[in-house]
Amino acid sequence: MRITVLTVPDCPNGPVVEERLACALEGRGAEVGLVEVGDAEQAVRLGMTGSPTVLIDGVDPFAVSGAPASLSCRLYRGSDGRAEGAPSVADLRRALDAADTTADCACPPIDAAGRAGRGRLAPVAGGLRAVEQAVLRHFAATGHAPVIGELEAAAAAHGRTAAEVVADLGGDDFLVLDDHGRIRAAYPFSAGPTTHRVRLASGIEVWAMCAIDALGVADMLGSDAVITSADPVTSETITDTCAGGHMTWQPSTAVVYVGQRSCTGPAADVACGALNFFTSRRTACTWARRHPDYTGQAVEQSQAEALGRSIFGSLLLAAEPVEGRGC
Numbered sequence: 001m002r003i004t005v006l007t008v009p010d011c012p013n014g015p016v017v018e019e020r021l022a023c024a025l026e027g028r029g030a031e032v033g034l035v036e037v038g039d040a041e042q043a044v045r046l047g048m049t050g051s052p053t054v055l056i057d058g059v060d061p062f063a064v065s066g067a068p069a070s071l072s073c074r075l076y077r078g079s080d081g082r083a084e085g086a087p088s089v090a091d092l093r094r095a096l097d098a099a100d101t102t103a104d105c106a107c108p109p110i111d112a113a114g115r116a117g118r119g120r121l122a123p124v125a126g127g128l129r130a131v132e133q134a135v136l137r138h139f140a141a142t143g144h145a146p147v148i149g150e151l152e153a154a155a156a157a158h159g160r161t162a163a164e165v166v167a168d169l170g171g172d173d174f175l176v177l178d179d180h181g182r183i184r185a186a187y188p189f190s191a192g193p194t195t196h197r198v199r200l201a202s203g204i205e206v207w208a209m210c211a212i213d214a215l216g217v218a219d220m221l222g223s224d225a226v227i228t229s230a231d232p233v234t235s236e237t238i239t240d241t242c243a244g245g246h247m248t249w250q251p252s253t254a255v256v257y258v259g260q261r262s263c264t265g266p267a268a269d270v271a272c273g274a275l276n277f278f279t280s281r282r283t284a285c286t287w288a289r290r291h292p293d294y295t296g297q298a299v300e301q302s303q304a305e306a307l308g309r310s311i312f313g314s315l316l317l318a319a320e321p322v323e324g325r326g327c
Contacts, residue, residue: 001030006053013085024092043069050074057286061095127158131165135186145183145191188213199226210275216312218242233283256304257284259296
């Protein structure tokens, strides 16, 4: 648990809230820091609505709806109706207990694979699988998306143009296309920068659409890889190193939040924004509280790895069937 006390310089209630926090914690593990806020711009950036402001994992548990950022003295009204310049010990304990409860962050499970559970492997018919696999191999070999002309050979083997097949793949959410029909993403890869960077053993670096996609890259390619990402709450770096099929996470407390918006649509729109790495379960839950439009849950490392493997591990292993042998 990370507790930050925001105060203006020489705030008389700064020492008071620190003393009360020490009593409220009662040996509970927490990192407590004091930050002096010197101007209005910094107050806005840090979420300070008066001095002192207490943040628990980046969230103000005593926030008043609509209260603006401020450098003025802040008053806290206790359960007895009395206003003071710092939260009471009892109110701080309740806030800490609520943060501990939220740390479990158990929400209804969601379909992280997208496509209503139908998976990411395109069907053989119409050259969809051949072109999808050609796109994925191009990303892995070059680090960027192919242009349509580079896919003509794969599409022509099925009597179609690359533009036709790519349009079908985009319509079924195997690819993400821009307004001009160019490939913007091919799960797990993104053509543009994201929070999740994957460096392959070949030295090629690729962007992944989300945390689960990043975790699936090594299994899909049968390659060692290093994933570099960042906690959306703290901006701290998270690295996952895959070597010989074993994944090492840094920090060791890192988790993945798996969620989606409560609506249907392409995974890039409804899920990828909620599939992130976090340094701890607590920061994942802090993010979840700040984004009520997403539902989901924080999952442990082994679960996240298994999910990435199950979605992407077979995408390049599933060859097209030999004619006459079914599919």
